[in-house]
Amino acid sequence: MNILVVGGAGYIGAHMAKQLTRQGHAVMVLDNLSTGFRRLARYGSLVEGDLGDAALLDELFSRTSFDGVMHFAANSLVGESVERPDKYYRNNVANTLVLLDRMRHFGVPRFIFSSTAATFGEPDYSPIDEQHPQRPINPYGHSKWMVEQVLKDYASAYGLDSVSLRYFNAAGADPEGELGECHEPETHLIPLTLQAASGRRPDIKVFGRDYGTPDGTCIRDYIHIEDLCTAHALALSALVEGRLSGAQAFNLGNGQGFSVQEVIAVVQKVVAEDGHTLVVKDAPQRPGDPAVLVADAGLARQTLDWQPQFADLETIVRHAWAWEQRQA
Ligand code: UFG
Numbered sequence: 631m632n633i634l635v636v637g638g639a640g641y642i643g644a645h646m647a648k649q650l651t652r653q654g655h656a657v658m659v660l661d662n663l664s665t666g667f668r669r670l671a672r673y674g675s676l677v678e679g680d681l682g683d684a685a686l687l688d689e690l691f692s693r694t695s696f697d698g699v700m701h702f703a704a705n706s707l708v709g710e711s712v713e714r715p716d717k718y719y720r721n722n723v724a725n726t727l728v729l730l731d732r733m734r735h736f737g738v739p740r741f742i743f744s745s746t747a748a749t750f751g752e753p754d755y756s757p758i759d760e761q762h763p764q765r766p767i768n769p770y771g772h773s774k775w776m777v778e779q780v781l782k783d784y785a786s787a788y789g790l791d792s793v794s795l796r797y798f799n800a801a802g803a804d805p806e807g808e809l810g811e812c813h814e815p816e817t818h819l820i821p822l823t824l825q826a827a828s829g830r831r832p833d834i835k836v837f838g839r840d841y842g843t844p845d846g847t848c849i850r851d852y853i854h855i856e857d858l859c860t861a862h863a864l865a866l867s868a869l870v871e872g873r874l875s876g877a878q879a880f881n882l883g884n885g886q887g888f889s890v891q892e893v894i895a896v897v898q899k900v901v902a903e904d905g906h907t908l909v910v911k912d913a914p915q916r917p918g919d920p921a922v923l924v925a926d927a928g929l930a931r932q933t934l935d936w937q938p939q940f941a942d943l944e945t946i947v948r949h950a951w952a953w954e955q956r957q958a
Pocket residue numbers: 706707708746747748770798799800817818819820822834835836837838848849850890916919920923
């Protein structure tokens with residue numbers, strides 16, 4: 631198949647481009663490199679440009695008949711979204727509408743969309759299934775939820791088939807060590823902790839020990855990047871084969887939560903094998919962090935026949951550590 635990976639120079643998109651290429655698909659990556667990295671765009675042909683550039687999209691869609699588009703290009707910092715909602719609504723919503731409209735014009739039939747646990751807001755219950763109400767509590771979550779709603783309406787009105795995948799905490803790295811997590815600035819727990827272990831940062835700060843959880847730190851559901859990408863590939867196949875149609879949405883996680891303290895302990899164990907230690911400091915809660923976010927991904931397992939291969943947190947951390955050691 632011909633697949634356009636929008637945001638394919640970012641952490642998740644780059645792993646996706648590799649997996650699709652390995653499966654024999656022809657991948658084109660569109661990325662404006664605002665938060666992506668040329669060195670991550672190792673698979674597929676890279677077109678440097680913006681998803682909101684209608685003329686560029688017209689050129690790409692008239693040159694290649696794509697079987698589907700996977701859309702990973704978004705701003706994803708919750709705190710920044712509160713301070714600069716215009717950026718989030720413009721890039722994550724308005725630019726996505728440009729992409730969808732050009733797809734419609736050229737008859738590109740399928741769309742896989744990166745959504746997020748942030749569309750649920752503060753959960754009423756855990757684990758979170760697809761029935762859980764979606765009440766985002768920040769502009770980032772709102773922007774993703776808006777696109778999910780657009781996709782429902784585009785399915786009914788224009789016949790666009792789509793799957794929205796709501797990630798919990800994407801983590802880990804390419805098991806072959808070629809690709810890994812890369813953000814500027816980095817805000818995520820596992821890469822920051824590993825950077826503290828490799829000496830690229832002085833310490834890791836635990837944001838709050840006063841949550842209503844067993845050890846007082848926040849609990850998250852970490853999902854290996856490779857498993858996350860596999861779910862996207864399965865979702866696209868299900869659309870192509872007609873097993874799924876309309877606008878579908880699935881939660882993606884392992885269904886098991888780990889506290890910040892537990893994650894740090896696993897990192898400490900893994901890095902100690904290479905003679906590394908790290909300094910852990912306490913810090914106040916980060917505004918907007920729910921205490922517990924754990925996915926019920928039963929629907930994705932059943933419907934997509936998705937079976938995570940790297941659900942073990944230690945494996946996730948080992949792969950991320952191998953990547954971090956190549957960065958230091
Ligand atoms: N944390 C720390 N110290 C740090 C960084 C993070 O204690 O230096 C804690 C956070 O408070 C949180 C946990 O580690 O409890 C995980 O934080 P991450 O930033 O790694 O991930 P989030 O759960 O905040 O973010 C993820 C996605 C976002 C999405 C969000 C939804 O990465 O895109 O879930 O809540 F918006």
